[in-house]
Amino acid sequence: MGKANPLMPQTVTVLDITTETPDVKTLRVAGKEGIPFDFMPGQCAMLSVPPVGEAIFSITSSPHCRDCLEFSIKRVGDVSGVLHELVSGRQLGIRGPYGNGFPVDEMKGKDLLFIGGGIGLAPLRSLIGYCFANREEYGHIDIVYGARSPADLVRKSEIGETWPEQPDSTVYLTVDAEFPDWSGHVGFVPSYVSELAFTPENRIAVTCGPPIMIKFVLQALEKLNFAPEHVITTLEMRMKCGVGKCGRCNLGSVYVCKDGPVFSLAQLNELPSEY
Amino acid sequence: MKKLLLKEKWPELWALLAHEGPLYLPVEEGSVVLYQLWQEGVKVNLEAVNSTVSPKDIFLPREETYLRYSCQGEMLDLEDVESDEPIIAFALHPCDLKAIEMIDRVFLNQDPPDALYKKRRENTTVVALACRQPDPYCFCGVFGIDPTDAPGADVMAYLTEKGLLLEEQTAKGKILLEKAAPLLEVEADETNITVDVKTQDFGLQVEGLPEDLQERFNDPVWDDLFRSCLGCGICTYVCPTCYCFDVEDYGHEEGGERFRCWDSCMFGHFTQMAGGHNPRPSRKERVRQRFMHKLCYYPETYGEIACVGCGRCLRSCPVNLDIVQAIKALGGEKVG
Numbered sequence: 001m002g003k004a005n006p007l008m009p010q011t012v013t014v015l016d017i018t019t020e021t022p023d024v025k026t027l028r029v030a031g032k033e034g035i036p037f038d039f040m041p042g043q044c045a046m047l048s049v050p051p052v053g054e055a056i057f058s059i060t061s062s063p064h065c066r067d068c069l070e071f072s073i074k075r076v077g078d079v080s081g082v083l084h085e086l087v088s089g090r091q092l093g094i095r096g097p098y099g100n101g102f103p104v105d106e107m108k109g110k111d112l113l114f115i116g117g118g119i120g121l122a123p124l125r126s127l128i129g130y131c132f133a134n135r136e137e138y139g140h141i142d143i144v145y146g147a148r149s150p151a152d153l154v155r156k157s158e159i160g161e162t163w164p165e166q167p168d169s170t171v172y173l174t175v176d177a178e179f180p181d182w183s184g185h186v187g188f189v190p191s192y193v194s195e196l197a198f199t200p201e202n203r204i205a206v207t208c209g210p211p212i213m214i215k216f217v218l219q220a221l222e223k224l225n226f227a228p229e230h231v232i233t234t235l236e237m238r239m240k241c242g243v244g245k246c247g248r249c250n251l252g253s254v255y256v257c258k259d260g261p262v263f264s265l266a267q268l269n270e271l272p273s274e275y
Numbered sequence: 276m277k278k279l280l281l282k283e284k285w286p287e288l289w290a291l292l293a294h295e296g297p298l299y300l301p302v303e304e305g306s307v308v309l310y311q312l313w314q315e316g317v318k319v320n321l322e323a324v325n326s327t328v329s330p331k332d333i334f335l336p337r338e339e340t341y342l343r344y345s346c347q348g349e350m351l352d353l354e355d356v357e358s359d360e361p362i363i364a365f366a367l368h369p370c371d372l373k374a375i376e377m378i379d380r381v382f383l384n385q386d387p388p389d390a391l392y393k394k395r396r397e398n399t400t401v402v403a404l405a406c407r408q409p410d411p412y413c414f415c416g417v418f419g420i421d422p423t424d425a426p427g428a429d430v431m432a433y434l435t436e437k438g439l440l441l442e443e444q445t446a447k448g449k450i451l452l453e454k455a456a457p458l459l460e461v462e463a464d465e466t467n468i469t470v471d472v473k474t475q476d477f478g479l480q481v482e483g484l485p486e487d488l489q490e491r492f493n494d495p496v497w498d499d500l501f502r503s504c505l506g507c508g509i510c511t512y513v514c515p516t517c518y519c520f521d522v523e524d525y526g527h528e529e530g531g532e533r534f535r536c537w538d539s540c541m542f543g544h545f546t547q548m549a550g551g552h553n554p555r556p557s558r559k560e561r562v563r564q565r566f567m568h569k570l571c572y573y574p575e576t577y578g579e580i581a582c583v584g585c586g587r588c589l590r591s592c593p594v595n596l597d598i599v600q601a602i603k604a605l606g607g608e609k610v611g
Contacts, residue, residue, distance in 0.1 A: 004390045005341065005355060005390035005391065006387045006389070006390065007341060007342075007390075007391075007522065007535070008341070008342060008353070008355050008390075009342075009353060010353070011351050011352075011353060013349075048524075048533075050344040050346065050351070050524045050526065050528075050531060050533065051344075051524040051525065051526045051527060051528065051531050052524065053522075053523060053524050054522060054524075054533075055549065074550075076549040076550040076551075077548075077549025077550070078549070079549070080549060089349045090349045090351075091346075091349060091350055091351035092351060093344075093351065093353055211552065236548070237546065237548070237554060238545075238546050238547065238548045238549075240520070240521055240522045240535075240538075241520070241522065243385075243387055243389075244381075244385055245381060245382060245385075245389055245518070245520070246519055246520050246521070246522070246535075246538070247518070247519030247520070247538070247540060247545075247568075248519070248545060248546055250564070250568065250572065252492075252572055252575070253572045253575040253576050272492045272567075274554045274555060274560060274564075275554050
C-alpha cells in the first residue's frame, strides 16, 4: 500500500520558524532531498503533528524554491497551535500537494493585480514569487496588501523592500486604522482598491484574505468593470482527506480540495454560496 | 448453472468460508440485523430485508487505523498499517450492491483512488442475495433497481424452500463455489425462484428532479424542511450511499495511531473551521446539503440519484424526515 495510500503522510524536518506577527509564524520544512514534492502556486498541503492531528495549509513559498517549503500559519486552532510550538530539527508529517493552483498559464501576457489581506498573503506570495521568477511572461504587477495594524503585516522585508524593487511593479500597503508608527495609507483594502481605480483592460485580479474582505473586494472590482472571468480568488474550507472524498469541502458538484481552492468569480457565481 | 445448498448445510458453509478469511453476513441480535463477522453460534438471518445498518462498513469500516506513529525527541516515525485478507461478503441485497457501485465511482474511479477502500473491494468476494419478500419500506424500483438481480456480484444467490440456490457470475465467484462444491447438490431441480418482486413507490416520480434542483439552492422549501431535524445523524449512519469520513489521531506524544471513521454532514462541527467560521452553520444548511448531495450534486457528476430505495432512513429517522419526505417536499411526486 505505502505510497499508494493518499492519506499516508511522509516526514519532513523543520528548518526554522520565524515570527511574522503576534499570531503568525512562518515554518520552513524540508525532506532529505529538499522539497518533498513538486507543486504549483495556490496548492496546499496537509501538515500533521500526532497526536494533535492534521490540518490543511497553503504553501507560501514559490515552486522555484527547491530546498524547502514555507508555510505562513496563523494560530487559530489545535494544529496551528502545535505547529507554532515546534522547534528547528523537529519532524512532522506532510502530504500533498492538493488542489488546482492558480491559472499561471492563462495569466501570461496580462497585467496582474494582487489584493491580499492579513494572512491571505500566504497563497498569494507563492504566486507572486512565481511571477517574479518568470518576470518576462507577465505584464505590470500591482500588489495591494493590508492588515489590521502595521504589526499584522506579514513578510515585511518582501513587501517593504524586495517586491517594490522588482521591475515594472508597484506595492501599495494599507492598515485599517491610524497608528503612531505608520505613515503609509490608512483604510480598508477594498476601499483602497476602489481609490486606486485599477482599469480592467488586459488585467487579471487575484485576491485572498478574510471572507469579509474578499466579499467587498469582489464588489469593488465589479464596480471597476472587471469581468468575473478575470477575477480570481482562493477558498478556505475545513478539509480532512484533501482528495475529494471525505465530504467536508463539498460545494455543489465540486470539492474545494480537489477542484479548487482557486476559482474565478465566474465559476463561483455558478456554485452554491456556502463557503 | 445454479447449485443448491440445502438449509441444513448452511452452517457448514459458513464454517468453511470463515476458514478462508473474514466472512461477513447478516447477523440478528435482538431487534437489529447487522453484517457481522461469522463465528460459531451467531444467529444468521437470510430473510431480513433490510439490515438495520447498510453493509457498506465491509468496505468502508466505521473505524479503520491506517498508520502508527512513534515520536522520540525530534524524530517522527510513520508506519502504514496494512490489511490484506481475502474477505467474503455474504447475502448482500441488490440495493446495497448498487450503493457500493455508487461509492466506487467516488472511491475507485476518481483520481486518486482511496487505497484502503480499493484494497477491500479487490480482496472481497461478494455473494448477492435476491430479495424474495421486500420490506414495506423498500422502494428500490423508483430508482430502476431490480431486487432480484445484482449485476456487480461474484455469486448470485436465491432463497428457496429447500435452501439457497447459488450461481457464479465472475471468476472470483467460480473459485468460491469450487471451494463450496462438496456441500452443494449437483442436481438442483428447484425452479421456485421468485423473479417478480414488487416494491413500494410511495407515489414518487424522480425523473428530472436533479436538473430541477440545480436552480433551487435558495428555494423557500429549505426554510421549513429542516425544522423537525434533530441533527442526530442516524440517516447518514444507516445510509448505504453516505461515505463522509473523519480522520483523527489516537495516542500520546510518544506513540499512537491515525484512523479514519464515519462522519456525518448532519453534525455542526463537520464543516466548522478552526477560526470559528462555519459555512453550514445551522440545521437548514446541513439538511439541504444532505438532500442536495443525494438528489442534485451527485447526479450532476455521475448521472444518477444517490439513493437506492433501501428504506433504512424511513425506518430509522425519529422525526420521519426521510428521503421520501424530502423528495415529496421538493416536488418529486407523481401528478394525479
